[in-house]
Amino acid sequence: MMQRPAGLVAMAAALMAPAAIGQSKIAPPPPPYAGAYQPQGVDEIGLWGEGDEDERILANSPILLRDEALNAYVKGVLCATVGDDRCRSVRLYILRVPLFNASMTPNGTMRVYSGLLLRVRNEAELATVLGHEFGHFEERHTLTDWKARRSSTDLLSWAAVLALLGNTYQSYSNFDSLQLSVYGRLSHFNRDQEREADALGLGYLNHSALRPQSASVVWQNLMAEQEASSLAKGVRKPDFNKVAFFASHPPSGERAATLAAFADPAGAERDDGVARYAAALAPWLPTFLDDQIKLNDFGASDYIISSLAQNGWTAALLVARGDLYRARGNPRDLAQAAEFYGKAVEMDAGLPEAQRGLGLSLFKTGRRTEGQAALRRYLELKPNASDAAMINMLAPAAGGQ
Structure with missing residues (x-):
């Protein structure tokens, strides 16, 4: 049975606290591994059983990516980060969900969202998040959080009964204060767990073969994406250093600064x-980008696409940017979309999606003849396209109506 190292929570709090930033400390290596924790007692066995049932459902989910190569690659990054002994206890599932997230349950199930894979740029950044989630698992955070919430709700249930029995303004006021205090404490508890997982994750990365400075970059990029999203929506950008009372995670600014330090x-x-990661992601990149664009978050999507193009634009990235602008659909957007698609065609005239996007954009900007030519070229490249009937109506073959 894995024992929780004494003082680990205090170490993590001291290491990851904002006041400690700037001090010359290094996240320590993880403790010796003694095997995956086994549930004790009826409640824990029941919780593990629920996790096993959820995993059976997950294994048959329509959003599960069953690409063996991609799954093996991501699992390999995890193993290279936390070590083969720890990695053996993990069953990893990649889900087609365009959000930045990953999670791990007490029974050893790790879920990785496609939105995370789209946003990280290399193995070290991916290892940062995977190591963080494994840190939650190794320290049994889900279990301790479940126990804390159960105890808290038990307390509030009895307090509610007493308030009703008292049936006075003061008794109800006391209950409201207690409720606020309990939920605030739970949020604080969750933030401490996140800091502890950050410390453990960075400890894994520090003692791996990957570059630990990438850990901070994950949060820097996420903040930049959120700023771009806010700017495009015309709303005030988030305060990345402010801790909300009910926040379950530390502020991103704190995490970026602390992980860097x-x-x-x-x-x-x-x-x-970076090169290995780009090669592994390449087959899925157009799909993940398309899912992101469908979230209708122009600023975030444009930031992600531009970030992917930092080392040079490719035809696929130009098509994605064209799709993004065409989806927003303002007249100037359609003109820019046609420009992006045109550049993609110059780079790869045999890319069907570039010809399709170019044709539709030109069609909507009044350049009907040019648009029809591009659409016919699209059908030549992809005659069995699912939208062939619709495209044929817009661009009938020579001699058609």
């Missing part, structure tokens, strides 16, 4: 696996 300087020149 406690990354091992000796690892700064290590490989971050």
Whole structure:
């Protein structure tokens, strides 16, 4: 049975606290691994049983990505980060959900969202998140959180009964104050768990073959994406250093600064696996980008696409940007979309999606003849396209109506 190391919570709190930023500390290595924790007692066995049932449902989910190569690659990054002994206890599932998220349950099930894979740029950044989630698992955070919530709701249930029996303004006021205090404490407890998982995750990364400085970049990029989203929506950008009373996670600014401060300087020149990551993601990149665009968050999507193009635009990225602008659909957007598709065609005239996007954009901007030519070229490249009937109506073959 894995024992919780004494003082680990205090170490994580001291290491990851904002006041500690700037001090010359390095996140320590993880403790010796003694195997996956086994449930004790009826309640824990029941919780594990619920997790097993959820996993059976997950294994048959329509949003589960069953690409063996991608799954093996992501699992390999996890194993390289936390070690083969720890990794053996994990069953990893990749879900086609265009959000930045991953999670792990007490029974060893790790869920990785496609939105996370789209946003990280290399193996080291992916390892940051996977190591963080494994840290939750190793320290049994889900279990302790479940127990804390159960105790809290028990307390509030009895307090509600007493308030009703008292049936006075003061008794109800006391209950309201207690309720606020309990939920606030639970949120604080969750933030401490996140800091502890950050410390453990960075500890794994510091002692791996990957570059630990990438841990901070994950949060820097996420904040930049949120800023871009806010700007496009015309709303005030978030305060990345403010802790909301009921927030379940530390502020992103704190996490980025702390992870940067406690990354091992000796690892700064290590490989971050950017080329390997790009190659592994390449077959799924158009699909993940299409899912992101459908979220209708123009600023965030444009930021992600532009970030992917930092080392140069590709035809696929130009098509994605064209799709984004065409989806927003303002007249100037359609003109820009046609420009993006045109550049994609120049780079790869045999890419069907580029010809399709170009044709539709030109069609909507009044350049009907040019648009029809591009659409006919699309059907030549992809004669069995699912939208062939619709495209044939817009661009009938020579001699048609």
